[in-house]
Amino acid sequence: QTAHAEQLHSLDLGLAVRTPQDLDAFCSIGLPLLHFVTDFSLSMNSLEDQGTERLCEALAASCPQLKALSLANNRVRAEGMRAFADAMKACSQIERIDLSTNSLGVKGLTFLAEGMAACEHLASVRLWCAGVKNDGLRAFAGGMKRCPSLRHIDMGFNSFAAPGMASLAEGMQACPRLETVLLARNLVGDEGLASLRDGMKACPCLRHLDVSSSSATDVGMADFCEGMECCPLLDTINLKGNAFGDVGLAMLAEAMKACPELERIHLSGNQFGDEGVASFAEAMRACPKLFEVDLGKNAIGNAGLMAFAAGMEACPLLSAVDLSETLVDDL
Numbered sequence: 001q002t003a004h005a006e007q008l009h010s011l012d013l014g015l016a017v018r019t020p021q022d023l024d025a026f027c028s029i030g031l032p033l034l035h036f037v038t039d040f041s042l043s044m045n046s047l048e049d050q051g052t053e054r055l056c057e058a059l060a061a062s063c064p065q066l067k068a069l070s071l072a073n074n075r076v077r078a079e080g081m082r083a084f085a086d087a088m089k090a091c092s093q094i095e096r097i098d099l100s101t102n103s104l105g106v107k108g109l110t111f112l113a114e115g116m117a118a119c120e121h122l123a124s125v126r127l128w129c130a131g132v133k134n135d136g137l138r139a140f141a142g143g144m145k146r147c148p149s150l151r152h153i154d155m156g157f158n159s160f161a162a163p164g165m166a167s168l169a170e171g172m173q174a175c176p177r178l179e180t181v182l183l184a185r186n187l188v189g190d191e192g193l194a195s196l197r198d199g200m201k202a203c204p205c206l207r208h209l210d211v212s213s214s215s216a217t218d219v220g221m222a223d224f225c226e227g228m229e230c231c232p233l234l235d236t237i238n239l240k241g242n243a244f245g246d247v248g249l250a251m252l253a254e255a256m257k258a259c260p261e262l263e264r265i266h267l268s269g270n271q272f273g274d275e276g277v278a279s280f281a282e283a284m285r286a287c288p289k290l291f292e293v294d295l296g297k298n299a300i301g302n303a304g305l306m307a308f309a310a311g312m313e314a315c316p317l318l319s320a321v322d323l324s325e326t327l328v329d330d331l
Contacts (some may be wrong), residue, residue: 009038017045020153027058037063041099051081060090070098072126081108084196095121100128100154110135113143124152128182137164145170151177152312156210171306172199180211182237188292190220200227207233212266213241221248225255234259240294241269247275253283262287268296268322274304281311291317304328 011034017023023045040063047055052074059066069091071084081104086095093223096286104112109132116122132140138162144150155168161299165188172178181203181213195217216224222246239252249272256262267280277300284290295308305328312318 003091008034009036011037012039013045013193014041014043015045017042017047019141020051023047023051027054031058031062031163034063036065038065039068040066041068041072041098043070043072043074043196047071047073047074047076047080048293049075049077049080049083053083054078056080056087058082061088063091063282064089064093064300066094067121068096069094071102072128073101076102076104076108078105078107078111080122081111082158085111085115089118091119093121094119097122097123097135098126099130100126102127102132103131104136105131105262106133106136106139110139113132113139113146114141117146119147121149122147123149124153126154127158128154129157132158132160132164134164134167138167139166141171144168144273145174145235148175149203149310150175152180153178154180154182155186156182159281162191162193162195163190166195169197173202176202177205178203179205181206182207183206183214183318184210186214188214188216190215190217190223191194193220194223197223197227200224201230206231207261208236209234210238211242212238212323216242216244216248218244218248218251220244221251225251228252228255229258230259231297233259235262235289237262239270240266243271243273248272248275250279253279255284257286260286261289262290263289265318266292266294268298268324270293273299273327274307278307279303281307284311285314288315289317292320293318294322296322296326298326300326300328302328 007268017026040059042055052071059069070132076084076099099112104127124216127140137155188211192214193211196211209225249267270326300323305323
């Protein structure tokens, strides 16, 4: 068994730990054999704080080479995060953590920031639907400032607004290698987009940016597009479910000319029509790598369709187009 354990580098025990006794047996007997494990997931097990404390204590003692740890969907709160942070300090080689679908709160995120300070190689943090509000995001941003190696952060489906976005933007300014920033379904608004602009200006390596369902209007799009012009490597932009119209789309189209690597853009569920699409179609000439465009659920008619069709000629790789729920007549 020991020989086999030494060959094991990745272990996924999602939905596998059904009782506290299962967890205790694993921590007492299994983990001490797993010194070489680098990628470990115990997602969706309802560990809660007590189970998280037991697990993290065992991880700290047994898995010094750990590089990826997922405890998503385990009802982890502040006390569990205290133990998680201690494990991060003991497993300082860690590169990726996933704490999505927990209820971390301000205290939990403060502990996380303390653990981040010990992980100089930390590259990815997922906190999707993790109970992140403004004060908690301020605490997390403090951890970002000590992790310039960060490349991917997922803050989607939380409850922070413009003050939290201001804190996150400060953190972004300390992480110039950021490639992915996912902020879907928060209360960012136009004021928050002004802060995001400042963060984007400090992150020229950004490739994937998701600000969908964030209440952005034409006002906020002006700031967002200013930030875009500093991110020439952007290949994926998600702005669906916002509230900008033709003016906002025209500004986006102008900013696209600074993003020749753009491959995917999602703009469904906004308020633009034919005039905005005409501007967008013209900008497509500057983005020949586009292969996925989503314009559905907007007030686009036949004139907009014809303009878009003309723009398609500049994008030979374009293979996925969504124009569902628009005003386009059946042709």
